[in-house]
């Protein structure tokens with residue numbers, strides 16, 4: 001069964017291809033390689049191209065018998081979205097509109113969409129449940145919420161069923177060492193911290209030490225990438241079994257502060273990790289932690305890795321291998 005994986009040369013998408021192949025599916029990767037790596041496409045074939053190119057997408061759908069789409073392709077740097085919003089609306093929203101139109105034109109009626117906890121904005125209580133208010137505070141979150149809305153409307157209008165998975169923070173690497181997080185320009189905490197541990201960077205910036213949290217640094221819920229991609233396979237099976245369009249939080253229900261993550265990395269690596277305290281970044285929030293009971297109920301999914309030590313350990317093994 002052929003599954004289109006947009007952004008399959010990127011971090012989460014490449015791990016998803018492995019999970020799909022292990023579950024008996026054939027992944028077809030579409031990626032413009034703006035952030036992804038050709039060598040990360042180890043399961044299925046790579047079609048290099050852009051979601052904003054309608055003719056390119058239509059040809060892929062026409063040439064294959066695509067049963068469903070796993071839609072990862074997007075730009076995903078919150079701070080960049082604040083300073084360059086049109087880039088985010090053009091890529092993440094317009095790209096998704098093209099993709100959905102191509103899918104509909106070619107009778108593909110199932111989509112799993114990579115949404116984000118950024119759709120909630122500043123939560124009024126923790127942990128966050130799916131029905132909590134959705135008031136994004138940055139263009140990245142606004143764009144993802146718009147795509148979720150479009151997908152629901154396309155179910156009403158055309159019967160296109162979808163699962164929007166609202167990831168909290170994806171982290172870690174493939175435990176077999178086949179894949180990991182690998183970006184030319186890294187913006188995410190754990191890979192940056194591990195680059196400092198590996199001696200590739202001098203220090204890591206800690207953005208904000210005056211948040212209303214126990215140690216003043218921002219708290220995030222880190223979900224291991226292999227658990228996250230298992231949730232995608234479960235979501236695909238949910239749609240195949242006739243399940244309804246829905247949106248689900250994917251996290252662990254446990255938050256760690258930036259300081260706790262750095263201290264954990266010091267313990268796991270046994271290395272010195274220098275930090276520079278910097279001001280808060282625009283668009284960043286103090287604390288985001290998921291309630292994942294709905295995903296447990298609908299997908300029979302639960303994270304298998306919850307301890308931050310275990311998550312950092314897989315990422316460190318990848319970092320050491322990648323050098």
Ligand SMILES: NC(=O)c1ccc[n+]([C@@H]2O[C@H](COP(=O)([O-])OP(=O)(O)OC[C@H]3O[C@@H](n4cnc5c(N)ncnc54)[C@H](O)[C@@H]3O)[C@@H](O)[C@H]2O)c1
Nearest residue numbers: 007010011012031032034035036050051073074076114170
């Ligand atoms: N990593 C996280 O913590 C996290 C959290 C919440 C949501 N998400 C979402 O999950 C998805 C995957 O995230 P990731 O961490 O793997 O990101 P990533 O940057 O590693 O992967 C995205 C991939 O999409 C490709 N791409 C971007 N725009 C494209 C376009 N127009 N056409 C074709 N390919 C394009 C990039 O080259 C890259 O390979 C994204 O949609 C992101 O917004 C990620």
